[in-house]
Amino acid sequence: MxxxxxxxxxxxxxxxxxxxxxxxxxxxxxxxxxxxxxxxxxxxxxxxxxxxxxxxxxxxxxxxxxxxxxxxxxxxxxxxxxxxxxxxxxxxxxxxxxxxxxxxxxxxxxxxxxxxxxxxxxxxxxxxxxxxxxxxxxxxxxxxxxxxxxxxxxxxxxxxxxxxxxxxxxxxxxxxxxxxxKDVPKEQWFYTGMDCYIHCIESLEGSYLNAFSQSYGEKAFDLCHEIFLDNNLSDQESQEKLMMASWHGGMSIAYSQVGVAHAMSYGLAYLLGTKHGIGNCIVFDHLEEFYPEGVKLFKEMKAKHNVELPQGICASLSDAEFDIMINVSLGMAPLWENALGKNWKSIMTPKKLKSLYQKM
CATH class of the missing domain: 3.40.50.1970 (Rossmann fold)
Incomplete structure (x- = not known):
């Protein structure tokens, strides 16, 4: 090997x-x-x-x-x-x-x-x-x-x-x-922080997980939990901890891979130009089926910080546009394999993916 x-x-x-x-x-x-x-x-x-x-x-x-x-x-x-x-x-x-x-x-x-x-x-x-x-x-x-x-x-x-x-x-x-x-606008802070949080969830729940990825992913997850759900951090502590969460979250996917949210948000970004952090949030909000615990916590964080995600961004898309998004997303084979295993293609069919996008 x-x-x-x-x-x-x-x-x-x-x-x-x-x-x-x-x-x-x-x-x-x-x-x-x-x-x-x-x-x-x-x-x-x-x-x-x-x-x-x-x-x-x-x-x-x-x-x-x-x-x-x-x-x-x-x-x-x-x-x-x-x-x-x-x-x-x-x-x-x-x-x-x-x-x-x-x-x-x-x-x-x-x-x-x-x-x-x-x-x-x-x-x-x-x-x-x-x-x-x-x-x-x-x-x-x-x-x-x-x-x-x-x-x-x-x-x-x-x-x-x-x-x-x-x-x-x-x-x-x-x-x-x-x-x-220190001057990052609040919503931006939330979206990029959630990018890190979603890295952790997708890495820790993925089939590629190993001890290297897990050690970094768990640390980043704990830091995100503290930053976004605990009340007792000063601004300075929060800024330093999020910087380290970002580092550890990046390291956690170094030896593994991300998953469903990233694969789908690539489709949104390609077709609609949706920025990466907010795109991940829009997608992740609908992924209870794949990451039940992770999505539950995400919704808690969202509520705590009064963040309203855009709704209906795919509402007026044509079938041809959905197909473009679906093709870009399904092109991310390593992400899908990490999330759903070797026979991911039988789980995440174009029809299934379209139905997920239609919720957004």
Whole structure:
């Protein structure tokens, strides 16, 4: 039997205010004065001097502000790579992503595509990347997605929504400064936190479960329970714990896989552009049949934080549109196998999947 030889993030710095050490971290990695660091930053920070004034720019370094309003696309990665190649004298010293899952995934993808030929869509899948990415750093400003720790970068392409899963995808360095998450809007905090919670449930209930995944998944689950259902945490404790829940949740799926909610939310994202966190919540709300205990707790968390999920997002879809969503979702074979076992196709038929989508 052969085992997965799994790459991890080799360096991580954790602590409130650790963002201030970014210059010390980056400077030794600068190749020369003509090889800039490119900072991909969520454009919500554009006029936020508290964060942007602390980005250590020197020489030809530059900040590219990017909207996270939509899920990241392969075409967007291609445009960024082309822009960087055309406007820099030499290949960059590194790519630094500052933001939520969208920005972190873009940073991972851009760093890969600067050293690999062709178009980004050609690398959607497992282990298709040939050349090592350039140095890349992830700095989450919102917690839950696990993008800071995973070996995938999830992208919507012309044909499918699928990650670049490779040994070259994980960040070389991650900066976990929970202070950067202090201004996250409440609903956003809930949706990305639930992304983490759903990672745990799907990993822990899946057929791929092993002791490695279980140890991380259980820790992340306990942290989510404490953050979203207990009353006695300060804001600072809550921010730090959610940052660690995100890390552990990402690690829990490293050696296993996610399940039904993620597979279905990929369909929503591809067809309707539904953002990942909220998409997972909309789907998970209807999955009692597969995750009875997990959904029950989710509904408790939702009620406690007065979160109202959008209803009827699939109400006016045509049969052809349902088919597109169903095909994208059923294309995620490892997720379905983890959730439902080897003969998942006889359980999750297109008809069954359609009936689930129709509830949403």
């Amino acid at each position: 052969s085992y997965k030889n799994f790459p991890m993030v080799p360096r991580v710095i954790f602590g409130r205010g650790s963002f201030n050490q970014l210059n010390d971290i980056l400077e030794p990695k600068r190749l020369n004065s003509k090889a800039p660091f490119i900072f991909l930053v969520d454009d919500v920070f554009k006029n936020n001097a508290w964060l942007t004034s602390r980005i250590p720019l020197a020489y030809d370094d530059k900040i590219i502000y990017i909207s996270a309003a939509e899920e990241p696309k392969t075409s967007q990665v291609d445009e960024l790579v082309e822009d960087i190649i055309l406007t820099t004298k030499e290949r960059p010293s590194g790519i630094i992503g500052i933001g939520g899952g969208t920005l972190l995934d873009l940073a991972k993808a851009v760093s890969i595509m600067l050293t690999n030929e062709g178009e980004t869509k050609d690398y959607q899948g497992w282990d298709l990347v040939k050349n090592e990415a350039i140095y890349h750093v992830g700095i989450p400003t919102i917690s839950g997605t696990g993008a800071e720790v995973s070996r995938t970068t999830v992208l919507t392409g012309p044909e499918k929504k699928l990650g670049i899963n490779s040994d070259y995808t994980p960040f070389d360095q991650v900066v976990l400064d929970s202070e950067l998450t």
